[in-house]
Every structure is written in C-alpha cells, then in structure tokens.
Amino acid sequence: MTEADFLEHPFPEAVSLPDLDIAGPGRFYNRELSWLGFNWRVLEEADNPRVPLLERLRFLSISASNLDEFYTVRVAGLRELARTGHVTPAADGLTPAEQLALIDEEARRLMQAQQQSLTRLAAEMEDNGISLLQSGPLTEPELAYLDELFVERVFPVLSPLAIDPAHPFPFIPNAGFALALQLERIRDNHPLQALLPIPGQIDRFIELPRDGAGRRFLPLERLLLLKLGELFPGYRLQAHFAFRVLRDSDLELEEDAEDLVREFEIALKRRRRGKVVRMTHTAGAPARLLAIIMQQLDVGAGQLVEFEGMLGISDLAELVQAGPADLLWPPFSPRIPERVSDHEGDLFAAIRQKDMLLHHPYESFDMVVRFLQQAARDPDVVAIKQTLYRTSHESPIVGALCEAAENGKSVTASIELKARFDEAANIRQSRRLERAGAHVVYGFINLKTHAKLSTVVRREGDQLVTYTHFGTGNYHPITARIYSDLSLFTCDRAIGRDLTRVFNFISGYAEPEALENLAxxxxxxxxxxxxxxxxxxxxxxxxxxxxxxxxxxxxxxxxxxxxxxxxxxxxxxxxxxxxxxxxxxxxxxxxxxxxxxxxxxxxxxxxxxxxxxxxxxxxxxxxxxxxxxxxxxxxxxxxxxxxxxxxxxxxxxxxxxxxxxxxxxxxxxxxxxxxxxxxxxxxxxxxxxxxxxxxxxxxHPSLSGRGSAGAADVPRLTPAAD
Missing domain, CATH: 3.30.870.10 (Endonuclease Chain A)
Incomplete structure (x- = not known):
C-alpha cells in the first residue's frame, strides 16, 4: 500500500481468518499483548530517523519506564491470579498462566530490542559529541575529578553490606538497583560476598569535565566499581554483577476503613515491600551468589532476566537535555487564544461571548490555571468545585483553590487518593487544601473519580451564573505540555446544572435522577x-x-x-x-x-x-x-x-x-x-x-478560540459536520 492508497482507501479490503474463532473468544485480541504492541511502537520511535536524536533517546527511556510499570501492575496482578489457582480465561480465551507465558516471551524480546536500540543510539550520540562511558579508559584529569566527586557527593550516602549470618539481607525497594560483589581478602584469600545498593538519590549519570566540544557521561555504577578499594579496603574483586528488582505496586485497602487517608498511608508503606515480580541482572553472575540473592528476594527462575547491557535504561531520560538544541524537537510555545486576548485576559468575558474549546498543548493550559486564579480573586465569585486526579507537585491549580478558600469563597475539592503512583502526592495536596479552609472530599471507596470537572459560580446582577470547565486530561500543567487534550469552557446553564448534580453525587453519594446533557x-x-x-x-x-x-x-x-x-x-x-x-x-x-x-x-x-x-x-x-x-x-x-x-x-x-x-x-x-x-x-x-x-x-490556530478573526481562513480538512 502506498501513502496515496492509505489516504484514498482507508478501509482496506477485508480478509478471512479461517483459523480464528470469530464467533467465540477469537474475535478479541488480548489486552496485555496489545499493550506490549503499543510499547513496541514507542520503542520504534527510538529508531525513527525523522525524530531528533535525543528525542529518540527519550522514546527509549519511555519504553523502558512503561515496561517497568506494566510489570509492577498488570503482570503482578496476573501472577497473583495464577498463584491462587485462577483459571478463568479473559475475553480472548487465555487463562492468567497462558497470558503470563506469552507476556514473558514478548517482554524478553522487547528488553533485548531496547538494548540493541541503546547500542545504536550510543554510537550516534558519540558521533554528535555525547559519550556514554560504559567501558574504556578515563584520562588522569577525569580520574582526579571522580576522586573528589566520590568523596564529597557519593561516599556519604553509600551502604556497603556484607552477606552473611551477622548481616540481615537488606531491603531492595521497587526499581532498586544494586551491585552484587564476590570479593576476596588480600591477606588470606578469605571470600566475602557483599551488596552495594546504588542510591536513587544521586543522578545515575555523572558528567565529566569538558575537554573540548564533547560531553562525557559516566554511569554511577562504573564509578562505584572503580572505588571498591575504598569501600572494601583490603579486598580485591573476583566477580560482580548488577541487578534490579520490580515489586508488586498494587494497593489493597480495607473497605470499612474509618480514616481513608490513614489507610492509604499504611497501604503505601506496604507497597514498598510488595513481592518481587521481575529481577533483571547483567551477565557473569557467580552461581552461588545469584542463588543467595534469588532466595532472599523470593525470586523464581521465571522472574529472572539476564542480558548483556545496561539495567534501568529508563534513567537515560537524564541525558535528553545533554546535547545541542538541534538534537531536540524545535521549541514550541503554546498559543494564547485570540478571544482571551480580545477580552484583555478576562476568561469569564471570553466564555460569555461563546463556548470555547482549547486544544492542548497547542493552546496554552495556562488558560485553565488562569480560569481558577481569576475565580479566586474575583469578589463576585461565590463558590468553586473541582476534581483532582493527578496534578503537579507545586500545583498552581491547588494554589488557586487555596487562595479562593482563604478569600472566603466556598471551595470543594474532590481529590482521588487511588490515582496510581500519585497517592502520596494527592494526600499532601489534600492537607494543603484543608489547611487553607477548603472542603476536601475523597469520593467513593470502590470508585475512582476520574472525571475532569471544574465549576465556578459567579454573582452577575441578580443571578448566579455557573462557568464550567470540562477536560479530557488531568489538571496537570507539566504533562499538559506534552499530552494532547481538550478543554471545553462554557456557561451553558444545562451543563452547569449537570455538573452541580455530579459534584453532589461525588460529595454526598446522591445519585442524580436525570442529567440534561452529561452522561x-x-x-x-x-x-x-x-x-x-x-x-x-x-x-x-x-x-x-x-x-x-x-x-x-x-x-x-x-x-x-x-x-x-x-x-x-x-x-x-x-x-x-x-x-x-x-x-x-x-x-x-x-x-x-x-x-x-x-x-x-x-x-x-x-x-x-x-x-x-x-x-x-x-x-x-x-x-x-x-x-x-x-x-x-x-x-x-x-x-x-x-x-x-x-x-x-x-x-x-x-x-x-x-x-x-x-x-x-x-x-x-x-x-x-x-x-x-x-x-x-x-x-x-x-x-x-x-x-x-x-x-x-x-x-494552525483553532476555530473556537479565535477572536475577531473569522474562521474562513482556517484550513479545514473535511467539510464541517453542520
């Protein structure tokens, strides 16, 4: 099929698949294999020549991070089902055990492809003056620099640990990374097995002093191997390998918990100690040392992955900003909608003129922040209601809600504590809001509140007008720079009434009897x-x-x-x-x-x-x-x-x-x-x-965010639906 064929014949000729039971489970494709297929597409971007080099490195990092999360959530759940004897098939007919076998095979292929992609990218980075020094000689000035850096910034946070009956095996957290060492005492050849956990509080890649135009980065684990003599004085290294673990990250909650926030805090502590679902390690592991670590971590052979290369390649994201601008996407600044500028930044006036749709990140998400900031400072605003599923650490959204509450407005915030991997952050945000005087609700124990809704009630003359924001994405100013989402602003009365009923449902469990527009x-x-x-x-x-x-x-x-x-x-x-x-x-x-x-x-x-x-x-x-x-x-x-x-x-x-x-x-x-x-x-x-x-x-600018300009000059790819 040519490019022209793709555009002119978007519905290719259908095929028959006689080996597929399309009247039964064969009509569905497996969820987990489909997700792995998506991550293959992400990884393919790391080899896409149309993508700038360091953006390709970012895609490689994302594919690795995605795979880690897949294991800690989806694979962990399937393993628990298989362990407890569940044989009920998914919609596609595969049992948990069958799915795990297929996942394992495909994931190992994917991890190997990631290593191959890294090898190609590292060579291309080298050609562009960025060196990733996994091996090879270092210069005397570089070694001197590393001596000082090790003493000042690394040595104080290291905890070298012997493995013997007198030293309990250390806890290795989720995504924890460590060096396993087979040592020998120099004076009497006495063996010593040890672990050196690699602290996650230090950057994985150390930039060496520049010598010319290029930039050179040393993985932290290589520095630690160079400094073993200072960590284990009197011992010499016989063998070593690096390993990394992923743990079950699902949360189990008591349904009758009296204090939901406290229950989540306890569950988050349990998550850190979840069962290991995957252990990756580099080649060359001494059999006895590997067996001890597997036993201590309760890792079976099916959870073990060995390969040549770099562990934890999600950390490569640290290097994305290491090179010149021409190795990254060209800078892009989101637009401010013309209609907002026509109204001198008054969001309420712009919305009153006509409903407004913003397409992020092409139109600035700052408009959503300003909508709430304007509401917080407007003396005519009497109430704000807001859902929060995920948001940034120092969230300006939460800041605006706090300001509104401190200004005496009625503020209700529905915060979802069950937003996976953001639970702790959302607990912090809820306490910040409570201190400001906002009313915080946590929705339902058995339901996640995932809707992206905001209402602002404003007194205009003798009426109360409800302005609403409806989003397809989270109230997260950071991810809004790279996530493609839509924001609808309206003061439509029916939608305003509907959102009020939805907020009443979230805060008071009062199921709405009828909604005029929303479902x-x-x-x-x-x-x-x-x-x-x-x-x-x-x-x-x-x-x-x-x-x-x-x-x-x-x-x-x-x-x-x-x-x-x-x-x-x-x-x-x-x-x-x-x-x-x-x-x-x-x-x-x-x-x-x-x-x-x-x-x-x-x-x-x-x-x-x-x-x-x-x-x-x-x-x-x-x-x-x-x-x-x-x-x-x-x-x-x-x-x-x-x-x-x-x-x-x-x-x-x-x-x-x-x-x-x-x-x-x-x-x-x-x-x-x-x-x-x-x-x-x-x-x-x-x-x-x-x-x-x-x-x-x-x-090309959007239609609905335009100001005095007409829509006729905006390219349209098909006739309008109206």
Whole structure:
C-alpha cells in the first residue's frame, strides 16, 4: 500500500481468518499483548530517523519506564491470579498462566530490542559529541575529578553490606538497583560476598569535565566499581554483577476503613515491600551468589532476566537535555487564544461571548490555571468545585483553590487518593487544601473519580451564573505540555446544572435522577454510548449514512466491541484512533470489514477522548453528534470510575472537533500505525512531506478560540459536520 492508497482507501479490503474463532473468544485480541504492541511502537520511535536524536533517546527511556510499570501492575496482578489457582480465561480465551507465558516471551524480546536500540543510539550520540562511558579508559584529569566527586557527593550516602549470618539481607525497594560483589581478602584469600545498593538519590549519570566540544557521561555504577578499594579496603574483586528488582505496586485497602487517608498511608508503606515480580541482572553472575540473592528476594527462575547491557535504561531520560538544541524537537510555545486576548485576559468575558474549546498543548493550559486564579480573586465569585486526579507537585491549580478558600469563597475539592503512583502526592495536596479552609472530599471507596470537572459560580446582577470547565486530561500543567487534550469552557446553564448534580453525587453519594446533557459512569455513560451506536446501526439499515469516528487511549470492553462489530455488519463505517490497547480486531470479513483502527505515536502523547456519530449527516436537518469524555472504552471506566461525557452543542466547537481535530488525526500518515486483523500494527509508507497532524496543529490556530478573526481562513480538512 502506498501513502496515496492509505489516504484514498482507508478501509482496506477485508480478509478471512479461517483459523480464528470469530464467533467465540477469537474475535478479541488480548489486552496485555496489545499493550506490549503499543510499547513496541514507542520503542520504534527510538529508531525513527525523522525524530531528533535525543528525542529518540527519550522514546527509549519511555519504553523502558512503561515496561517497568506494566510489570509492577498488570503482570503482578496476573501472577497473583495464577498463584491462587485462577483459571478463568479473559475475553480472548487465555487463562492468567497462558497470558503470563506469552507476556514473558514478548517482554524478553522487547528488553533485548531496547538494548540493541541503546547500542545504536550510543554510537550516534558519540558521533554528535555525547559519550556514554560504559567501558574504556578515563584520562588522569577525569580520574582526579571522580576522586573528589566520590568523596564529597557519593561516599556519604553509600551502604556497603556484607552477606552473611551477622548481616540481615537488606531491603531492595521497587526499581532498586544494586551491585552484587564476590570479593576476596588480600591477606588470606578469605571470600566475602557483599551488596552495594546504588542510591536513587544521586543522578545515575555523572558528567565529566569538558575537554573540548564533547560531553562525557559516566554511569554511577562504573564509578562505584572503580572505588571498591575504598569501600572494601583490603579486598580485591573476583566477580560482580548488577541487578534490579520490580515489586508488586498494587494497593489493597480495607473497605470499612474509618480514616481513608490513614489507610492509604499504611497501604503505601506496604507497597514498598510488595513481592518481587521481575529481577533483571547483567551477565557473569557467580552461581552461588545469584542463588543467595534469588532466595532472599523470593525470586523464581521465571522472574529472572539476564542480558548483556545496561539495567534501568529508563534513567537515560537524564541525558535528553545533554546535547545541542538541534538534537531536540524545535521549541514550541503554546498559543494564547485570540478571544482571551480580545477580552484583555478576562476568561469569564471570553466564555460569555461563546463556548470555547482549547486544544492542548497547542493552546496554552495556562488558560485553565488562569480560569481558577481569576475565580479566586474575583469578589463576585461565590463558590468553586473541582476534581483532582493527578496534578503537579507545586500545583498552581491547588494554589488557586487555596487562595479562593482563604478569600472566603466556598471551595470543594474532590481529590482521588487511588490515582496510581500519585497517592502520596494527592494526600499532601489534600492537607494543603484543608489547611487553607477548603472542603476536601475523597469520593467513593470502590470508585475512582476520574472525571475532569471544574465549576465556578459567579454573582452577575441578580443571578448566579455557573462557568464550567470540562477536560479530557488531568489538571496537570507539566504533562499538559506534552499530552494532547481538550478543554471545553462554557456557561451553558444545562451543563452547569449537570455538573452541580455530579459534584453532589461525588460529595454526598446522591445519585442524580436525570442529567440534561452529561452522561456519567458508573450510572449511564456506557448505556448512552451503546444507544448512540445503535442509532447509527438504525441509520445504516434504513439506507442512510452511518458513520462513527472515535478517539481514545484504550478499547477493550467486550460489550462495546461486540456492538461495534454489529454496526460494521450493518454497514456503519467506523474509524477508530486508539493510542494504546485495542481488543477489537478490524478488517475481518463477516465481523469487522467496515472498521479501521489506527494509532498515532509522535512528538505529543495522544490523550483526548472524542466520539463523533454521523447521525445521518448529509441529509436535510441532520448534523453529526459530537462528544468529549474523560473515559476510555474499558470496563473499569464504565463500572469502577466516576467518568463524564458531554455533548457539544455549539456549532463552532463542533466544527472544530470534526473538521479540524478528528479530520487531521484521521488524515495523519507521518505518525500513524495501522492495525491489522491479527492485532499487529504496521506503519504505512511515508514520504518526507506526509501529513503530520502534530505539525498541522502547531501551525494552525483553532476555530473556537479565535477572536475577531473569522474562521474562513482556517484550513479545514473535511467539510464541517453542520
């Protein structure tokens, strides 16, 4: 298939797969293998010549970090199921034990590919004046510099530990890294086995003094090996290896906990001591020393991975800023929406003029921060309500809420303590808010509050007007620089009433009897979604156009997938942009021949959730129906989380989503991968001039954020949905 074929024939000819039971579990693709496939796509960017060198190093680091998290969460859960004898298969028919076997095989291949990618990148970095000194000689000035650095910055935090009955085996934390040493006393050849944990409080890579234009970096573990004589005086090194462990990072909570914050603090301490789920080590390990460490860590042979190369390559992120600017993406500054500038920065005035949709990171997330900061300082604002799932360490969002509470406004913050790996940070934020006088709620014990919602109630004349923000991504100013998300600002009364009911549900468990626009999980979001798909099926069966465009991070809910299969068989054309996990198999004759799935992996992380239904568009009086959501199409999002989906009624915003954002994503070739019926993804042929949606969004302003300028000069890739 050529690039032109890809654009002109987005629905390739369907195939038959006679060996696949498409009437049974074979119609689904395994969730875990699909996730590993996504991480392969991330790793492929490390070898993409169109990506700047150090950004490729970042992709390698991300692929390693992703794989670590996958093991500490998903693999840990499957291992526990297998250990306790669970044999109930997943939707695709694989038992936990069968999945673990396939994961192990694929993950080992992936780790080996990561090492090969590092070898290629290191050579290219060397050509560009950046040296990663895993071996080779050091100069006398460099050794002298390392002598001083070791004494001043490293030696005080090291704890060399003997392994013998008098010295209990040390605790190695999650992602902990250590050197295992086989030593011999010089005077009498007495053996000594020891561990040298590598402190995570010190940078992994040490920059050596510059000698010329190049930059040279020494891994910390190599420095420690150079200094073993000072750590173990009177001993010589016989053999050594490095090892790293990953631990089960899931949290178990008491359902009847009287103090949820205290229960989370206890659970976080337990997490540090979770069972080891993977141990990687370098080659050359003495058999007896390795056996002792495996026994002490309770590691079986199936959890052990040996390879030549560097452990913990997620730490390579430290080197990304080490080189010249031409080895990184060109700088990009998010735009300030023209309409906000027209109103001299007054967000409320800009929103009153018309609903406004911002596309992050192309439009500045600072507008969301300023929305809350303006509310905190506005004497006419009487109340603010906010959900927080993840946010930054020194969050300006939390700062604005604290300022509002201190200014006497009614502030309610729903903080999700169960946001994985952000639990401790969210506890700190909740205490900060409580000290400021805000009312903090933690939602539900059995549900995560994942919806991204904010309301500001403002007194205007003799009325109270509710301004709302609805987001597809977190209130996190740092990740908003690289995550592609949408923010809807509106003072629509129906949406304001709906959000008030949702906040009452979160804070008081009062389930809303009816919502005017929104659908929410776990109440009616899934049923509403299925109903909208059924409407498209009815259009197609009646001979009217039936079409669905949707964008999300993951699609694995079996009921939704089966409904999409029925829609395909009815003639509905379905185009899905699924960044990560996809359990649906597209392009199979008699099952999914009208479904195509693509994934976009590029400079920015695709994170927005958008759903567009044709609704018989093209016929008189018909227009597409467009929705934004915080939810991916997964069982957990439909039944175990508080999520929200809002319908876009404003014509300009709707046209921006359909005619710009979705059309550009569907037209992208440069960063796209196309899913095959067997679950694999393939990159289509791509020229240097191939359409790149990220570049398009950086170069062209949005429709709804425009000020006095009209929309006619904004490129539109397809006719507007209206």
């Amino acid at each position: 929410i999980s776990p109440i009616d979001l899934k049923s509403r979604l299925l109903e909208l798909i059924e409407i498209e099926i009815a259009h197609a069966k009646a001979g009217r156009p039936g079409e669905i465009w949707a964008k999300m991070n993951a699609l694995i809910d079996s009921e939704v997938i089966d409904t999409l299969y029925r829609a395909s068989n009815a003639g509905v054309r379905i185009s899905l942009i699924v960044r990560g996990i996809c359990g649906l198999r597209p392009g199979i004759r008699g099952l999914s021949e009208n479904i195509r799935v693509k994934s976009i992996v590029g400079r920015f992380l695709e994170h927005s959730r958008i759903i567009c239904f044709g609704n018989g568009y093209g016929l008189p009086g018909r227009r597409a129906r467009v929705f934004l959501s915080s939810a991916d199409w997964m069982g957990r999002n439909f039944s175990r989380r508080v999520e929200a989906m809002v319908e876009i009624e404003n014509p300009t915003v709707r046209a921006q989503i359909v005619g710009q954002i979705m059309a550009a994503n569907l037209s992208d070739v440069a960063q796209s991968w196309v899913m095959a019926p067997d679950g694999s993804f393939r990159r289509p042929p791509c020229s240097e001039s191939a359409f790149n949606c990220h570049r398009f969004f950086m170069e």
